[in-house]
Amino acid sequence: MDPTEREEFTREFSQCVECLGPRGYESEVVNYIKNELKRIADEIIIEPNFGNLYAKMNGNDPNAPSVMLVTHIDINGFEVINATDDGLVEFRALGDVDPGTLLSKPVTIHTKRGTTPGVLTFRPTGLRSVQDVGKGVTYEDLCIDIGASSREEVTDIGVQPGDPVTLYWPKQRLITIGDGKSVSGQGIDSRMQVFGIVKAMQIIKKEGGVDSTIWFSAETQGETLYLSSHYATLDRIRPDIALVCEAGFVQPLMDVHLVTTRTGGGPIFRTAMGIMSDTGGFIMRRRILDLMEETARECKVPYQVSVWGADQPGEMFNWVCVTPGWGPEGIPTAHIRFPLRYKHHASEVQYIEDYENALKVIVAFLRKIHAGIDLGSK
Ligand SMILES: [Zn+2]
Numbered sequence: 006m007d008p009t010e011r012e013e014f015t016r017e018f019s020q021c022v023e024c025l026g027p028r029g030y031e032s033e034v035v036n037y038i039k040n041e042l043k044r045i046a047d048e049i050i051i052e053p054n055f056g057n058l059y060a061k062m063n064g065n066d067p068n069a070p071s072v073m074l075v076t077h078i079d080i081n082g083f084e085v086i087n088a089t090d091d092g093l094v095e096f097r098a099l100g101d102v103d104p105g106t107l108l109s110k111p112v113t114i115h116t117k118r119g120t121t122p123g124v125l126t127f128r129p130t131g132l133r134s135v136q137d138v139g140k141g142v143t144y145e146d147l148c149i150d151i152g153a154s155s156r157e158e159v160t161d162i163g164v165q166p167g168d169p170v171t172l173y174w175p176k177q178r179l180i181t182i183g184d185g186k187s188v189s190g191q192g193i194d195s196r197m198q199v200f201g202i203v204k205a206m207q208i209i210k211k212e213g214g215v216d217s218t219i220w221f222s223a224e225t226q227g228e229t230l231y232l233s234s235h236y237a238t239l240d241r242i243r244p245d246i247a248l249v250c251e252a253g254f255v256q257p258l259m260d261v262h263l264v265t266t267r268t269g270g271g272p273i274f275r276t277a278m279g280i281m282s283d284t285g286g287f288i289m290r291r292r293i294l295d296l297m298e299e300t301a302r303e304c305k306v307p308y309q310v311s312v313w314g315a316d317q318p319g320e321m322f323n324w325v326c327v328t329p330g331w332g333p334e335g336i337p338t339a340h341i342r343f344p345l346r347y348k349h350h351a352s353e354v355q356y357i358e359d360y361e362n363a364l365k366v367i368v369a370f371l372r373k374i375h376a377g378i379d380l381g382s383k
Contacts (some may be wrong), residue, residue: 011185011357021200022179022192025115027082028099031225032056034078034199036074039221041203043211048242055234057222059241061080062206062214068376069216070245074202075238076366079194080222081349085114085149088160092153093128098144105142106351109345111174112149118163122174123151150321172351186357193353194252197343199223200252205367215377220244237352246337246380248370252340252353253311263313266344268356271307272363273342274298293339294379300370306362337380341366 006015023034035058035287039049048061058078064071081100088094094114098104114121128148149170153159171178172191179190202221209215220242226234253273255266266273276298277288294310301308343363346354 006357006361008185011181014357014360015179015181015188016184018188018196018200019179021196021203022173022190024196025169026078026080026192027084027169027170028079028169030082031078032116034196035223035225036202038078038199038221042206042221045207048103052234052237052241055237056225057234057237058221059238059327060206060223061223062210062219064216064218065214066216067374069218070376070380071218071220071243072374073220073222073242073244073247074250075222075224075247076198076202076250077195078225078288080171080195080198081282082172083112084163085166085168085170087166088153088156088164089128089148090156090228091129092155093126093148093149094123094151094153094159094164095128095148096144096364098241099169099174101349102351103349104147107147108142110172113171113173113175114149114151114164115169115171115347116163116165117168120175121151121162121164123149123170126242128149159226175291182354183356187354188357189352191351191353191356193355194345194348196291197252197345197355198250201343201360201364201367202365205371206367208322208364208368209371215371217371219371242334246339246374248339248367250367251340252348252350253343253347254313255346257346264311265313266309266311268344268346268354269276269307269359270309271359272301272366273309273344274301275311275340275342277312288338290337290381292379293337296380297366297375300373301362301366304362304365304369306365308362308366311342334379339370341370 021037024037028036035056038058041062047063050059081102085098086095086097110125112123112125114123125147127146140313151162153162176315179188182189223237223243224234253266254264255268256264275293276294340361344359
């Protein structure tokens with residue numbers, strides 16, 4: 006992208022990032038996807054119980070395998086529990102941002118009346134000596150200061166138990182850094198995947214479609230770990246192949262030496278998830294990984310194969326592959342990740358060229374699927 010295109014990307018991507026959407030509060034991003042795809046999709050379904058969105062674009066060849074592009078669409082956030090007598094707001098996590106990185110970060114509480122800014126602080130009983138600030142901080146140590154001095158004042162401002170909370174103040178969620186070559190903000194995981202899938206479908210449509218029918222399954226109600234809404238997908242979509250889209254950890258990342266992936270290295274094909282965890286796991290089949298690598302080579306973009314994830318919980322990846330509703334044999338599943346620095350931290354950093362290269366691979370992968378293609382199932 007040249008500087009003008011990067012500016013355009015940042016402006017468009019900001020709209021996606023700005024949508025409210027901690028776990029369970031994803032309707033704004035569902036509406037965003039609906040608006041972006043309503044002119045090109047042949048069918049859009051909003052699943053009534055969980056609120057998942059499924060957008061279908063018919064393929065040009067009824068015999069070609071159908072492809073499901075799938076991502077979670079929530080971002081890390083918090084939820085109000087209560088107020089203390091001295092006017093601090095107690096909250097719990099909806100996601101897994103490291104609490105040690107949160108002190109003094111700005112937040113927005115989304116009340117029924119509108120938004121209220123606040124700042125994350127220690128609760129009074131959690132006060133520490135200056136040297137110990139930030140050490141071993143847990144969520145129990147933290148509260149939100151909204152400038153109130155009593156429980157009544159908190160109520161008067163309109164803050165109630167159950168109100169969702171997001172990091173940063175409104176309209177501060179995404180900025181460009183590094184001479185415009187990267188964007189930084191919170192919620193890039195999952196909004197990069199949402200934005201990328203929307204763009205891929207728009208590009209495919211503009212080119213007159215591909216052989217395969219494409220489904221976008223935008224799944225709500227939780228980072229990949231909670232999985233509940235994925236069951237709702239079973240009754241709606243029976244794809245022949247799935248492409249799971251996610252954000253991928255890259256260095257620098259403390260204590261995780263198996264993460265060999267880096268910024269600027271191109272899309273990540275992670276080979277396994279959860280194979281050593283309680284939830285069970287899955288290893289990407291060799292034929293599918295070959296197909297992904299072949300696609301990246303044809304696109305002339307760099308790519309990275311990552312083996313990290315074997316000891317991580319199952320995630321959507323292996324659930325898609327082995328979901329019993331799709332039969333005991335599951336479905337062939339490919340897995341692509343947008344490299345993301347500081348994933349799940351208060352400020353994430355996305356190198357725009359990595360986004361571009363991942364998008365190229367997704368589009369080329371969709372073009373590559375045709376009737377009779379060897380997916381390694383036989
Ligand atoms: Zn994610």
